[in-house]
Amino acid sequence: MxxxxxxxxxxxxxxxxxxxxxxxxxxxxxxxxxxxxxxxxxxxxxxxxxxxxxxxxxxxxxxxxxxxxxxxxxxxxxxxxxxxxxxxxxxxxxxxxxxxxxxxxxxxxxxxxxxxxxxxxxxxxxxxxxxxxKGGLHEERFTLFHPFDWQRRRRLFDRSVRLQRRLGLRRRLPAGVNxxxxxxxxxxxxxxxxxxxxxxxxxxxxxxxxxxxxxxxxxxxxxxxxxxxxxxxxxxxxxxxxxxxxxxxxxxxxxxxxxxxxxxxxxxxxxxxxxxxxxxxxxxxxxxxxxxxxxxxxxxxxxxxxxxxxxGRPGLHMQSRFPRKDAENGKTAGPYAVLQGFSDIFPGFEGWLAPRVAAQVHGHLFDPVQVQFADQAAFGPGAMSDSPALRDHDPQGFLTSLIRHSAQMQLFQFSARDNQALNWYMATDPNARMAVVTGAWLVPLIDSDMPFDDIRRIAAILQRAELDQLKVLQSNWVRARILRWELGDFLARPLDCLNAALHLVDPEAAPVTDLPVMRDLSGLAALLRRLRNSGLRPRLGGDLDISPPPAPSKGKPTDDD
Amino acid sequence: MTFRLRLSGQTRRRALRQYLLARAVNRGRALRPVADRTAQITKGDLLVFVTQRNERIRLPYFLEYYRKMGVAHFLFVDNDSSDGSRDYLADQPDVSLWQCKGSYKAARFGMDWIDRLLMRYGHGHWCLTVDPDEFLVYPHCDTRPLRALTDWLDRSGRVSFPAMLLDMYPHGGIEEQVYAEGDDPLQIARYFDAGSYTISKNDYFGNLWIQGGPRARAFFRDNPVAAPALNKIPLVKWHWRYAYVSSTHMLLPHQLNRVYDEDGGERISGCLLHAKFISTFTEKAAEELSRGQHYSNSQEYRAYHAGLAQGTQLWCPQSQEFRDWRQLDDLGLMSRGGWV
CATH class of the missing domain: 3.90.550 (Spore Coat Polysaccharide Biosynthesis Protein SpsA; Chain A)
Structure with missing residues (x-):
């Protein structure tokens, strides 16, 4: 028609x-x-x-x-x-x-x-x-009086709205008007x-x-x-x-x-x-x-x-987007993995891991001496520098930019020796997948030829750092996916733990049946005993089967770490 | 007994702004007009403000670039050039030129002069303050003139527009490809860093402080605090009471520095492509070093000089080649914000 x-x-x-x-x-x-x-x-x-x-x-x-x-x-x-x-x-x-x-x-x-x-x-x-x-009033467009111009008398407009709300004023609509x-x-x-x-x-x-x-x-x-x-x-x-x-x-x-x-x-x-x-x-x-x-x-x-x-775009900090804490709409742009302690137990762990997961495997990105990008590259994704001073100038920016500017999932090693500034940031980030072996920092100390006084001092510092980190990882606000073992548990069944960690990082990864080369752990018990006898109580690492068993402590435990 | 006067930040900032304005008027007396065509400026014109010294070889392309963008008039301060750039500028039909023989450093690195010109001629106009080696890129700049951007900013109630300084560099040594007059320097220096920047917030002035990029990783890797600042707010709908505090990094009143969103959203921003590192640079660096007229005792130029003498390259395998504004937008170096 x-x-x-x-x-x-x-x-x-x-x-x-x-x-x-x-x-x-x-x-x-x-x-x-x-x-x-x-x-x-x-x-x-x-x-x-x-x-x-x-x-x-x-x-x-x-x-x-x-x-x-x-x-x-x-x-x-x-x-x-x-x-x-x-x-x-x-x-x-x-x-x-x-x-x-x-x-x-x-x-x-x-x-x-x-x-x-x-x-x-x-x-x-x-x-x-x-x-x-969108924006502004809705039903109150009708139920309040609006005698003032919104564009030119904004203040009066807002005040009049507030006043009418407080007085509970409500206009009567003409009959039959909906x-x-x-x-x-x-x-x-x-x-x-x-x-x-x-x-x-x-x-x-x-x-x-x-x-x-x-x-x-x-x-x-x-x-x-x-x-x-x-x-x-x-x-x-x-x-x-x-x-x-x-x-x-x-x-x-x-x-x-x-x-x-x-x-x-x-x-x-x-x-x-x-x-x-x-x-x-x-x-x-x-x-x-x-x-x-x-x-x-x-x-x-x-x-x-x-x-x-x-x-906005998640994980982006730039000149016209600088979200305040907890308003980020996504702290980072995509998932990333943090492995803590593995590289201490397995020297050459990064090289072993790289072909086994679908991720770019970096070394210790937050190492105090050098940013260890994958393959010892001098520049990371987005032309980031390997200078630790530049990284520590804005560690959060370093992490978010690393993830934003790489196509692949990023995986890096972490330890108590590294810059700890991002512990809260990563633990509260749903994109983070962390596998942590506590106390693993002890392992490289076994074969260290440093004087024992230095070893003890370093052990005290690292233990304090990791205890502080644990407080974060155990808090109520954790959003990251975290797997955590004590060193003793890990050593008891390393293959299971390693596979669990791999599964967390990359659910598609095939389970491994062989372990990477492990450090010689035969001196661990002796080191622990020596540390304890020097007055430092090892509180991390769990049950490490040390013989002879510790003497029952009497009175106040010495704990000067 | 010492007596300390406690003033609120608001009061101190206002005092600083008034001091800067008074200073601009005072130092501005040293400006001598060479070619004053400001009578041509009409209501709503887009203006560009530049301080330059011995940049003759860069000027033709610079003027061309901004004319195409829709800029109506250029206001130049010439700081004692000796390469003929003064005569060249004086002959341009849309340039007003002042010369000044005084010290660049004593004039707060030229900002007193620029503040003076902005106060006198910029009021009510959208004003872009750049150097001859800085090229503005803004969202949709390939299809929409600068006027479209300023109209949109007006409608959105914004009076300032941020554009971060993006250092551009060539592949290989800086000297390798010789820059000739009229060439597009961005064809030579066409690489940049996508993600090596650090940001912190300055609570007193309310601006973000961005550092990093190739200069930081090549010359300031052990002293990042001293690395040059990259945040800039070059485009402002000027009011005579405004003042640039330190280069175009920050402004007073400090509300103008709030160009970023803190609730997770993105506001609009652009980039200033910084084509400083081309073949003209080494000569320039040597000259600037001997004059000692740059920021914090020319620390920057000293670092360049030392670095470049050792053959430092800015290019690295992770450098990106510049394509267009969309690439910068995707990388998150700039954002089109809500400008669809």
Whole structure:
């Protein structure tokens, strides 16, 4: 079924009148009748001159318009009235602004409207169900008084809202009004729009909406529900808003995206986007194109791109993103593994491990003498330096950048000898997978040819460091996946433990059946006994089966580590 | 008995800003106009402010780069050049030029002069303050002019735009490929470090302090604190009461330095590609070293001199070759933030 559609357009303009005049001409050339409202504060001389003697265009009485105020609705009402006065036979009225760009020939739109001529295309979402508006008030747009301008008297606006909330003030809605919100840009049938304009209770409604916040997003959306039975609750104008409720601008590089959307009109055009002005609306081909608008795809793409403003990329610290602690939305960009103690028990562990897991296997990245990148490289991913001074200048940045800039999963060795600055950071990071053998730092000391006094001193320092680390690993706030053994347990069944660690790092890794070369542990018991007898109680490492058994301690245990 | 006056940070910052402004006016008296075309500046024009000394060979490409971006007028301070750059600039139709024979160091490394010009001509304009070897890259810069960016910043209520200094360097030795006038220096110095940067926050001025990059790993590997700062806020919708504190690293009032999001989101940012390390550098470094007019006793230039004498290369196997802004955006060196 097709019917004759005579389209009228209400065009609201306030800035960039040259572009607006161009839009008016596009509408008029496409066969629509245009009623233009120009903000009383703009200089409309040029525009009026441009359309002098043009009988397809009428200028509505000019009002001053402020963002979010009722005068914007009044301007629309006046212009619609002017349109009806001049062309009483209009069947549909499209509300657009001077920066709304028609993407397809106007004839496509009239054909689309003619297919279902009684339908009102107006987004109209019940204000009681939250979720339409982005930022700012929702239902309180209606239930509070908003006498102050939000843009110019922000403080007064906020105070008045707070005061009314405290007083528990609540406006009474006019009988039969069920508040709805929706996009400001609509296309109504002349019947519905006339019914709204000539409603016997219009004065009452106008009085109410005068103190509603942003009535241009609710006046027609609410009243259309009163007068129309056939509402298609989707705007024909493609408009996207950012997280603060400001519309996105359209630029030349979005041309293909807009063309794919098959929308009739899009906003908001950046006035300098001359490429878009040249390309749209697309030329009329022989027949009208019946494709309906498909804004979902564009909506999704824009939303996905815009999400970055709000959530950002995990693990990224840079000049315009520096999240405070616990607001990171992901401390690191991807999973990584930390193996502690293994390289002490198995010399050459990194070389053994590298071919067995799907990860880049580094040495001790936080070593105090040198950053041990995989394969002894002088530079890590992203051209990071192997200088420990540079790393310790910002250890957290070092770790996050390492993970962000490598395609592979990163795995590194750790020990009590290394920089401990990131213990909390890693333990509270869900991306961290840690396998820890406590007390393993004892093993390299067995064969050390240092004087015993130095060994004892070092053992005390390392034991203190690892005990501090254990406190972190045992805390309530741990988010990392941690496997932990004491050295004694590990040595009792090294293969099982090693396989468990490998599985944690890389669940796909094949279980190993052979152990890497282990250090000679025969001197361990003697070392422990000597440490204990020198007054340092070894508290890590667990049950290491030391003979002869320790003498029962009497009185205060010596513990000077 | 000593008496210590305790002032709030707010008061101290305001006092500092007023001191800087007074100082700019005072030192600015030394500026002598050579070519004053500021009458051409109209409302809303984009302006570029530059201090230069003996950069004749770089200027043609520099001017071309920013003209294409949509800059309407350049305001140059020439610090006692002897290579003809003054005459060259004076002949350009869209350049206003002042000369100043005074000490670069005594003028806070030129910032007094720039602050003075900004105060006088920058008020109400979007102003870009750069060096002749710095090239701005911002999100969508291949398809949208700079005006699109400033319009969007205006709409979003932002008055400052950060662009980190990204040191660019050639493959191989700096001297190997000779730079000729008019060439694109970024064709020679086209490598950069993707992820060797350190960040900390300066609570007093509210800015981030970014260091690292090739200069830090080649010349400051044992003294990272002394490595040059890379954070910059070069593009500002200027108000005569604003002042740059230290180069373009930070501004007062300190709210202008809050260009980053602390709740996990990303704000918009760009990069200043720093094409310092091309064949002209060695000569320049020797000259600057003898003049001793640079920051903290030219410590930086001394380190370069020592490093380069030993044949230090900035390039390493992990260096990335520069492609376009999208690459920098993907790497997280800059961000398009909410600018879709």
């Amino acid at each position: 097709t019917a004759q559609v005579r389209l009228g357009v209400v065009l609201l303009c306030h800035a960039d009148l040259q572009v607006a005049a161009r839009m008016a001409r596009i509408w008029a050339d496409g066969g629509a009748r245009v009623a233009i409202h120009v903000d009383a504060r703009s200089d409309a001389g040029g525009m009026m001159q441009a359309f002098q003697g043009d009988d397809r265009v009428v200028f509505a009485p000019r009002r001053r318009c402020d963002w979010g105020r009722f005068n914007l609705v009044q301007a629309t009402q006046d212009a619609a009235q002017a349109l009806f006065d001049r062309w009483p036979d209009c069947t549909h009225v499209y509300l657009a602004s001077g920066s709304c760009l028609p993407l397809r020939p106007i004839s496509d739109m009239t054909a689309f409207l003619a297919a279902d001529p009684d339908r009102d295309h107006i987004e109209s979402v019940s204000a009681r169900e939250a979720g339409w508006a 508040p709805h919100l929706g996009s400001q840009w609509w296309c109504l049938t002349a019947t519905t729009l006339r019914a709204i304009l000539t409603d016997p209770r219009r004065a009452e409604f106008d009085r109410f909406f005068r103190h509603v916040w942003i009535p241009d997003e609710s006046y027609f959306q609410t009243l259309a529900r009163r007068h129309s039975a056939r509402i298609e609750s989707r705007s024909l104008t493609l408009a996207q808003f950012d997280h603060k409720g400001r519309p996105y601008l359209l630029y030349d590089d979005m041309a293909s995206l807009l063309a794919e959307s098959h929308c009739f009109v899009a906003r908001k055009l950046w006035p300098g986007a001359s490429g878009l002005l040249q390309q749209f609306p697309t030329r009329q081909v022989a027949l009208t194109d019946p494709t309906p608008p498909r804004p979902d795809h564009v909506d999704r793409i824009i939303q996905r791109r815009a999400e970055r403003r709000v959530t």
